[in-house]
Amino acid sequence: MNEEEQVLIHCLYFTASRFARNITKLAEKTFDFGDLAPSYLYMIMIVKFHPEITQKELCHKLSIAPSTSTRFIDKLEKLNLVTRKMDGKQTLISLTEEGERVYLQFRVSLKELFDSYSEILGREFSKDLSKSLHEASDKLEREL
Amino acid sequence: MNEEEQVLIHCLYFTASRFARNITKLAEKTFDFGDLAPSYLYMIMIVKFHPEITQKELCHKLSIAPSTSTRFIDKLEKLNLVTRKMDGKQTLISLTEEGERVYLQFRVSLKELFDSYSEILGREFSKDLSKSLHEASDKLEREL
C-alpha cells in the first residue's frame, strides 16, 4: 500500500467526510419526503420526544449551529410541521398534528434505511460503527 | 435509555453526519491555509501522487461529484496551485511548484490533525474507526 492510500485510509477527517457523503446519498434515496432533507426529520423526531423544547437544546441534541436551527425551523414552520412559541429570550418548538403524521412516516423510512445499510454493511458492523461514531462525537464536542 | 436516544445512537446516517461536522471543525482549526478548506488539500495530495491525473479519476478517488471537482480545480488553478491540460474529452491535472510547496505544509498539518484527534479519541480507536469508515464507504459505493 502506498503513502497516498495510507493517508486516505488513516485520516479520520477524510474517511468521515467521505462516508457521510455516501450514507447521505443512501438516506436521500430512502427518505422520500418531497423537499425535506433527512436532517429535518431528525429535528422533527427530537421535537416529538420533547414538546416545547428550546431551540438551544435542539441545537445541542442535533449538534448543529444556532443559525442552522433557525433556518430549519423556518422551513418546518412554513410547511406547518412545527410551531414556534416565544418565551422571553427563548423559543419553544412543538409539533403540529401534521408534524406528528410526518414523524410516523419517518419512523417507517428510518427502519427501511436501517435495513438498507445493514444489508450492505452487515447488521453488527453497522451497529458498532454507529456507536463508535456517537461516542467519538461526544468526546470531540467536549473538547472543542 | 429512551427510544429517541436509541435512534440517535443507532442511525448510521445521523451519527456519521454529526461526526463529520465535528471532525471538520477540528480540521478547520488545525489547517490554516487561508481560504483553502481542508478538502482542497486532499485533492492536492492526490494530484501530487498522480501527476496528469484525469479529473474523472480525481472524482473517484475523492468520492466527490464531477461538478464539485470542477469548482475545486477552478479555485486551485486561480491560486496557482494546479494546472489544467485539456486532452480530448479529458482534463489532466498537475501541481505547480507552488502546489508542491503547499503539499509539504499540508503533510505537516495532517500530522498535527492526527495527533490532535488521537489525543482525544485514542490512537488505536482512531485508526480502527478510520479503517472501518473507509471500508464501509467502499462497500456503499459499490452498491449505489
Add this chain to the structure above:
DNA sequence: CCCTTTCATTTGCATATACAAATATAACAG
C-alpha cells in the same frame, strides 16, 4: 465523411451548513 451515440467536463441552480454581526430579551449590580 456525416450522423448518432457516448463520455467528460462545465454551468445553472439549489441546499445544508457555518461564522460573525445584529438584535432582542432577561438578569444583575448599584
Add this chain to the structure above:
DNA sequence: CTGTTATATTTGTATATGCAAATGAAAGGG
C-alpha cells in the same frame, strides 16, 4: 429603577456540495 452584561435567536454572507441540463469532444456505423 436604570445601565450594563449575559444569553438566545436571527440575519447577512459565504462555502461545500449535489443534481440535472448544457456543452464539447471522440468514436463508430453507414
